[in-house]
Amino acid sequence: MSADDAHERWRNSTGTLGDRSAYKRVWDRQARDFDVASLAVAGHTDEPTMDLTARGFIDTLRATVGLDRNDVVLEIGCGIGRVGKLLGGECLQWFGADISGGMLGHAAARLQGLPNTRLVELSTVGLQEFPEDAFDLVYCTIVFMHLYEWDRYRYVEEAFRVLRPGGRGYFDNYPLDSEHGWNVFTEGARYPIDRRPAHISMASTREELGIYLSKAGFEAVRVVDLPNQLIAATGRKPGQGARRRP
Amino acid sequence: MNPAPDDPNLRIAALTAEIDDVKRREAAFRAKMVNEFLDRGERNSYLHVLREELAGLLRRQQEAFADMELFTRMLEAEGQEKAALEVELEGIRRSWLWRLCAPLRASGSSPRAGSPVPPGGSPVKGGVFTYYLHTSPFRIYREPTFTLRGWAWPQDGRAVSAIRVDLDGRLFVGRHGLEEPEVIERHGPQPANPRPGFEVTFETPPGRHLLSLEAQLEPSEWRSIMKTSIWCVPPGA
Incomplete structure (x- = not known):
């Protein structure tokens, strides 16, 4: 058997990694009921708490990558539109992308009456639905813990592509070296190996996030600790129109 | 300053x-x-095309459910009318006049005898066709006109030279000889009818009508492809 044949047979023999990669199916299943969807993506179901956490995140964006009234903004994994509902009022136009059409159905209901918001269902991992060099700010919050590492990087690469030169990127996750991140890790480890749920949270390391942004081409890459025990990696797409970091 | x-x-x-x-x-x-x-x-995107088709199918399903409900109500009304007529008929049969006319009926001089075609019925004979209708005629008609689209050929191999709809004796001539490449691909070549598609637009005045879809076969014989009763209601009803 030649080396090529062996490679081919090995490729054909490998199985799937399970349901975790089937993001559309996994998240559509959790989106059937609004309360379940809210719990899955935000951790709570009541609107005031959701608004409070969204306001906190917008403050985080302002402090890390800056916000401008004229920004054209894209959220990757917007879920039920927790952030978009408030951020839509603070930018020129907000686009929310999610792989789950079910989640976007809930988001559409929550964003009614906000004409400068638009929801887009992603066909698969990536931002192929969007043109390049279009956005001032692309962010992705409380999403990376549900993705495999390859898919995290895919979104970072894609964010870089759709940002305009000088545009800013923001990505967060639990850090493995924090108390909360370690708890998430050990909780996951306690599951029987064959019964780990597809959406189980997986932490990141600071190095991991920093490497993704650097490899994708971002400059001025920083990884910062946030008050809510998350870490955020931020960077800027090189080119004209760079904005001074706050 | x-x-x-x-x-x-x-x-x-x-x-x-x-x-x-x-x-x-x-x-x-x-x-x-x-x-x-x-x-x-x-x-x-193909996804968008599929969504459009799905939305169209859902609309048609809802229309079909509404039609089904209306048909059910009509059936109930017909049943009640039939029961009332049976009561009335029973009353007539018990009357002295009915008994008095019994010898006349026995002699075969019924006033109904001898009517060759029921009122509104098409005199054209039925034929054996392979056919399909893209726009189903089994519906409640709510628009002033309707276009029946489909394809057909007679199983005896003759060519179709014209298509029409007979609606209670009113004739509506349609177009025939339309391309249906997928049908030919599926059923094989039809030498006499290589383009078996047709469409006929006919008026649908409110009321119940007898519809007969008919094809003229060579040399000049009209045959019915299918017949059905249809119900037309005023727009918005």
């Missing part, structure tokens, strides 16, 4: 406002570009 025209603070403020305006217009252009890109991508 007004500031001097060459006041640097004023010039800086004016330039800043101008730059902000340019930035706003540039950002608005990019937002418009993204929206147009999304609109175009959405329209061009």
Whole structure:
């Protein structure tokens, strides 16, 4: 058997990694009921708490990558539109992308009456639905813990592509070296190996996030600790129109 | 006191406002570009086509459910009318006049005897056709006209030379000889009818009618492809 044949047979023999990669199916299943969807993506179901956490995140964006009234903004994994509902009022136009059409159905209901918001269902991992060099700010919050590492990087690469030169990127996750991140890790480890749920949270390391942004081409890459025990990696797409970091 | 025209603070403020305006217009252009890109991508995607088809099917399903409900109500009304007529008929049979006329009925001089065609019925004979109707005639007709589309050929191999609809004796001539490549691909070549598609538009005045879809077969014989009763209601009913 030649080396090529062996490679081919090995490729054909490998199985799937399970349901975790089937993001559309996994998240559509959790989106059937609004309360379940809210719990899955935000951790709570009541609107005031959701608004409070969204306001906190917008403050985080302002402090890390800056916000401008004229920004054209894209959220990757917007879920039920927790952030978009408030951020839509603070930018020129907000686009929310999610792989789950079910989640976007809930988001559409929550964003009614906000004409400068638009929801887009992603066909698969990536931002192929969007043109390049279009956005001032692309962010992705409380999403990376549900993705495999390859898919995290895919979104970072894609964010870089759709940002305009000088545009800013923001990505967060639990850090493995924090108390909360370690708890998430050990909780996951306690599951029987064959019964780990597809959406189980997986932490990141600071190095991991920093490497993704650097490899994708971002400059001025920083990884910062946030008050809510998350870490955020931020960077800027090189080119004209760079904005001074706050 | 007004500031001097060459006041640097004023010039800086004016330039800043101008730059902000340019930035706003540039950002608005990019937002418009993204929206147009999304609109175009959405329209061009196969997923969008499937969604459109699904929405069309759901609409047709809802219409079919509404028609089914209406048919059920009509059936109930017909049943009640039949029961009332049976009661009335029973009353007539018990009457002395009915008994008095019994010898006349026995002699075969019924006033109904001898009517060759039921009122409204098409005199054209039925034929054996292979056919399919893209627009189903089994519906409640709510528009002033309806177009029946489909394909057909007679199983005896003769060519179809014309298509028409007979609605209670009113004739509506249609177009025939329309391409149906997928049908030919599936059923094989039809030498006498290589283009078996047709469409006929006919009027649908309110009321119940007998519809007969008919084909003229060579040399000039009309045959019915299918017949059915149809119910037409005023628009919005």
